[in-house]
Structures are given as C-alpha cells and as structure tokens.
Amino acid sequence: MSTLLDNSITYTPTLEAVKKAAERISKVVVKTPLGESFTYSKKYAANIFLKREDLQQVRSYKIRGAYNKISSLSQEQLDKGVICASAGNHAQGVAFACNKLSTKGVIFMPVTTPKQKVEQTEMFGGEWVEVILKGDTFDDAYKNAVKYGDLNKLVFIHPFDDEKVIEGQATIGLEILEQAEGPIDYVFAPLGGGGLLAGLSSVFKQLSPNTKIIGVEPEGAPSMSFSLKEGKVVELSEIDRFVDGAAVQKVGARNFAICRDCLDDMVTVPEGKICQTILDLYNKDAIVVEPAGAMAITALDSFKEEIKGKNVVCIVSGSNNDITRTAEIKERALLYAGLKHYFIIRFPQRAGALKEFVADILGPDDDITHFEYSKKHHKENGPAVVGIELKDPADFDELVGRMKAKNFYGQYLNDKPDLFQFLI
Template identity: 40%
Template sequence: MNAVAITAEPTDRLSGHELLRQTVGARVYDVARETALEAAPLLSTRLGQPVLLKREDQQPVFSFKLRGAYNRMSQLDAEQRARGVIAASAGNHAQGVALAASRLGIRAVIVMPITAPQVKVEAVRRFGGAQVDVVLAGDSYSDAQAAAARLQAEHGYTFVHPFDDAAVIAGQATVGMEILRQHPGPLHAVFVPVGGGGLLAGVAAYIKALRPEVKVIGVQTCDSDAMVQSLDAGAPVTLSEVGLFADGTAVKRVGDLTFELCQRYVDDMVRVDTDAICAAIRDVFQETRSVPEPAGALALAGLKQYVATHGASDHPMVAIVSGANLNFDRLRFVAERAEVGEQREAVFAVTIPEERGSFRRFCAALDQRSITEFNYRIGSASEAHIFVGVQTTHRDERETLIEAFRSHGFGVLDLTDDELAKLHLRHMIGGSSPLARDELLYRFEFPERPGALTRFLGHMHPDWNISLFHYRNQGADYGRILVGIQVPRDERALFQAFLDTLGYPFRDESENPAYRLLLRE
C-alpha cells in the first residue's frame, strides 16, 4: 500500500558539520544513559576476531530509540507542546516517545500496529502514563503511519518521526559518539542495524567526521532490505512487502534524509537471514545473559557474516545491540532456528531401502554424530524416507555427510537451507496420499493476531478441496501456513486469479524437492 504523507518539520540537506554540532549538543542524557561497550570474549575466541557489544538494550526503554525521540521533543516550542505530539511505531520508538512525553509533560498520541508485540504495547502505556494515548491500527507500520496522518490532520499534532528528522538522527548519533569516546584505540568497523536508517545515518556521519578510517556497515534482513535496494538504485525505493520477524527494522521505505546521509557516509551493507539472527540472539545471551529482540541482534549477525566473508581483523569490530523488547513466546522459534543459523545443525531427507540392515547402515553413515531430530515414515514396500537433523561443527561437514549417505547407497536431499522443510515438513512427516490428486502446495504469511487464522480460512475458496494443512504458532508476529489445494489443471488460471485477490504474501512450493519426496504421491 502507499503510505499516507505525514507532515513533519521541513529539513534541508544536512551537512556532516551541522550534524556533528547537533549531536554534541543533543539533549539525550536527561532520560538516556551512556550504555556499556563490552567485550564479547566467547565470540571473539570463536571468530578469531575481537568483538565489542554496544549495549543499547540497557536503556530505560530497552532500546536506543529514546535518544532521538527525547532530543526531538525537547526542542518543541510552547505552542507545539500545547498541541501535543503524535507518533507511529511498531514499538521501540513508541516507548521512547512515551517516556519523553511523561518527562516533558507533553500529551502524546501513539499509533501502533495491531501486530506490535504485546510487551511493547504494555511498555508504552507504562512509560507514558496519563500523558499518552495508545491507538492500535492496521497490520504494519505503514498502516499505523496512515492512521497517524489522519489524526495529525484532524488535531494539529506535531509528528515525531521515528527516523527521518534531523533532531532524531542527531539523538541516535550519540551512540556513535559514545563508541568513539569509550574506545579511543583502533577500530576496524562498527555494525549498525537498519530499518528506516536513523541510527545508521547518525552513527555513520558522526564517526566519519572524526574517525574516517573506521568502517561503518549497515545490516538488514533479507526480506526487509529497503536501504540496500535504495543504495543500489541511487534513490529511495518502496518495498511491496517486508518480513516481520525483525519487526523493529521492518520498514518499506527509508527516509529521504537518512538515505542521503547513508549514501554519503556508509561503507557497506550486509544482509542476513532469520537463522543468522536467531544464532546471534543466542550469542548475545551467552555473552551477557540478556536476550535481545531480533532487530537488536541484527548487527551482530551481520558482523559474523562479514568476518566469514572477509576474514578477521587485528582491530576490534563493534556490533550495536539495539534493543531487547522480545515477546517471551518467540523464544521457541529462536531456539529452534539458532542451531541452523550457527551452522551447528544440518537437516536432510534420506531415502533408505526397506530391507534388513538398512537402518544399521544409516547409523554407520552418521559416524557417532549427535542426532537433533529424527522423523521416519514407511514410504512403500521398497523404501522409506527419514527426515533427520544432525549436529555439525561447520558448514563443510554437510558435504561430508552427504557423501557418507551416498556411499552407503542412500538417496539424500540437503534441506538445511530449505525454508519449507524447516518451517513445516519437519513437523508433518507422514507419507503421501493417493487421494491428493491435482494437489498444489503453497506457503502463506499473515499478520499474527487473535482470529487471524480463522480469517485466513474464511478467505479460502470453497470450490477447491484442501488436502494438506499445517500451521504452528511460533510466538512470532506473523503466522505461516502450508496449504495443499486440489485444483484441476483446467482451473489453474482461475486459481491464480484467486491468489491475486487474497492479499497475503504467498509462495508456490509445488515443485519443492522435499515435498515431492516426502509428501507427494
């Protein structure tokens, strides 16, 4: 959808010198604290690379967003304070605005998507108290932004932008100011999580003004990479969809001002997947005994990927742990996917003959390795299919296992990077059905909220039979469904038209090799 325009304070092109001046004078420490820059000895040893963690999860609102929100609101004049402010946020910016409103005595209306984690919604109400009204609207930040635009036009509130505002950027830039003050020695790079770009723009501009030799590298998720695509295109682009796992950085369009600053000052961008983020969440926990949210671990995931690609440096690398507002239920998903993200688990579908000694040969191929998951179902009178997870120490070990299986005469599919297998098939190994004729297999995503699954089912067309269905609540902000639908070949065009009207992201998995092996007749 197209975002409704919101009226913010006009901002001209911001020079590095002006941003440096604003950063030094930013009013953030009335409410924010200078957070620790801590060594990560376990990670440093494992990577062969000195790693430092900038602990913005230690802020009163458990996120860096307080810095920019307070700095912006502290500069409002008397008339603007009297009218009040409005903000749209998935959660962390909302908490910063709420606490700032409470401290400054300014009324605030904060619009959050219905899908925002409950821990963040409750925190906004707690931090803001009587000064803050929370409005829940829509399924995404863009929906919340549109609702905020309508309320702003109606009441004349001042909009506190989450990232595309000079005062907000200067407030976030104080994170970079602290890093350089806390570590005056050599640094190789600072890794920064990116959504709309406020933190990256501020940190990059500040560091490059004082220490141009230090690399500043932004990190985004593969499914919410608006800044990566914008920098590649040379202008801000708008994504049609964004992934919701790292909700704190799920932004369809970066800011004009943040883009311009990132284009000038950022050295490189890294994209990471969900498994890498889950592994980084576990890394932070092992180092600090705190649990960051997915966006909070994003920078560390990027740092690890950068080291794997470019090699280690003698100088430290810094990852900004940007927030820790995580719904507890989401830990189930994080724990399940962290092993794959750390390349400590490989997942395979292995076909063995239904004959004496086959299972013994299968165990011999594993060569004393630990099994993390095992699902078995007889496939026919002649063969059986096994879905198996195996503990590994590095990615190359997957090839060793594949060769071992094949040397014993077994067919093997490597499913370690197969999203369908990891999300759904591992929970539903049960063989194929001769009744599932003309079956098409699709994956869908929808915003996870009360009644969402029922609404999804209500949209399914009654003329086609559902032959397979899998849904598992992972404690995340969006639901994932696998659906098998029996559609005669002469109705495929009609089915495609139906998909186009659903309004949910989908992916055709009908030719997925794991599905064809394990579930297709």
C-alpha cells in the same frame, strides 16, 4: 517495488547540533558502556567492543532521538500533543518522553507487534499515552498515524526521517569516540529506517574519517541496500517482518542521502543467522537481545578476514524481546544451520511401519521433533509431516538416501516456503 527520491534534501547533522542534543537528553539517557566482548574477540581474532544500547531505560537507543525531538518542541506544540508510529522501540522512547515532559501522546503500532513491546509502551507512557494497534506492518501503522495526526493537529514524531531524531541518535557516535581508548577501525550498526546509521556515520565522518562504517540489514527487508544500489529511495512491496525493529519497506529520504555519502558498506544477514546470534549471546554472555539488536554482531562473519587484529565496535541496539518468541527463534536458528528438516513421509499402512522408520531410517543421533499423521483406510501409504533434528548437517544426505531406499521419502518441505509455513 517503487522508487522515490527528494533531490532537494541536503541535510547533514552538524557537530554543534549533535552536541546540543547530547546536552538536551543527558538527564534521561544513560551513557551506555562500551565493553570488550571476550567471546567475539577470541572468535574473530580482533578487539570486538559492544556498545550496549540495550541497557537504556527503555532498552533501546530510540529514547535518544525521541526525547531530543519532543523536548525541542514549543510549549504550544507540547500542549496539543504528539503522535507517532512504531513497531516497538521508538514507541517506548516516545512514551517515556511524553511521560517525562507531561505531554499527551498517541502511538500507532502494528497489530503484529510483540505483546511485550505494547505493554512496555503503555507502562512507560502511563496516563500520558494512548496506544492504537492498526495494520499488519510499520508502514500500515505509519499511514494511519499520519492521517490521525493531520486530523487532530498533532506533531508527528517520525521514528527515523527527522532531523532532531537523527541528531539524537548521533549522540551514540560522540559517546563511542569519548569512551574508546584508541582508534576505531570498524563500526557495525543495524539499519531499519536509517536514523541510527545516518546520525552515527555523520559524526564519524567528521571526527574519525578513517573508521569504516558498516550498515547491517535483515535479508528479508533490504530497503537501504536496494536504495543504494538504485541510487534512489526504493519502496519494497514485500518484506519479512521477523526482525520487527528493522523491517521497513522504505528508508527515510534524509537517512538515505546521508548514508549514501557516509556509509562504507552495506550487508544483509539471514534471519536464521540472527536467531543463532541471539541464542549465543544469551547462552555464552547472558545478554538478552531482540533480533535487530543482534544484527551488527551477526554481520561480523562477512568481514572476518578484514577485521582480524582490528578495533571493532558493534551496536547492540535493543533488548525488547518477547520470551514467547523463543521457540520461533530456536526453530529459525536450527533451520538456518541445516539441523532441522521437515518432510512428508509416506508410511506404509501396516503395523510396525513407524518402528521400522525409527530403527532403519533415523541415524543414532537424529531426533523426531514434529509428527503429524492420520491413518487413511483403503490406501497403500499414509502421508505424515515429520520434523527431524540432526546433530550434524552433514548427516542430511545419508538420511534422505535411507528414506528413498526404503520407499519412505515423499517431499522435502524446507525449500517449499509457502507449503512449509502452512504446515508447520
């Protein structure tokens, strides 16, 4: 982990600049609805409103900053072309802008980017865009893109640490204040590199200073939280990449400076809890979101007492979720809720051992969801990796007690992340 800070950065977007951005992007950006969520309003005894940026043409707010930046370039710059690095949503915004403005774009994306986001980027860009997959993380892709851009003299379109990008994202703040029928007490918004929160918070601090702005990060990539704590930009050495739309190792210097002055609080949310929000939004409200898009709503639990009776806005930032990730999302949600558990079970190598385990060890509502076993000859016991799903997390202790009493218990794997990830 290293720390960096450019003390010369004093930029804050002006309302005039944000209004110009709103005018510039008005032909391509949808004024997304701000609607009350009856599900979450009832759950938190508050007035919870969702700003549906998942309904943009590129299914995320990133089109705002990308189009504002690219459309502000000179014709000479547009003729040479642009380049960017992105884990997905910024890439789609840049691709869409390149297509609309007839300028060539080169887009670097991590190899680990969900296939759906790569395909959508290619679709939005058409013949105007070339996608290059490079590196395992956004930061890897970013470094490669900068080198390529310098070599070919292309304008780099930064996903968050850029004034025009920040001003484009800030237009969300103008829309919310225009759409709201009364005062807004809280705004919760996701934070990756910080472009959205920098723009949004600066607008609210100028037009609605009593509104509390809460930034939300994934627990596995708390770049801004660490930076604010240290008073300088912190580069994390390792991050959990699951929330690909918000997993960055280092926030932008401009974004940090603005958030340091304008944010009221920062909170991190566990990836497993984010997954449960994704499932709830789909099952209860028929809303499809990606992990980053669910973060703001996920954070409401941490403020459930403070927001009672208040007017609260949550930014639903994007819906670019690959359906092939559904199994992993469900798995992470179950693990977080304490409903899914993995063990190494020591099975006696005799006939009827599995039958005994099912009859005497499992509870009436327990279910085996994973089973790997290979019989070992000349051994008294044979190990098996077993996944068990419970109906109630309170049943866990009794389950383990029965395993130990009958001498089936080997190891519990959920709290051994390295071994757990290797086996499952």
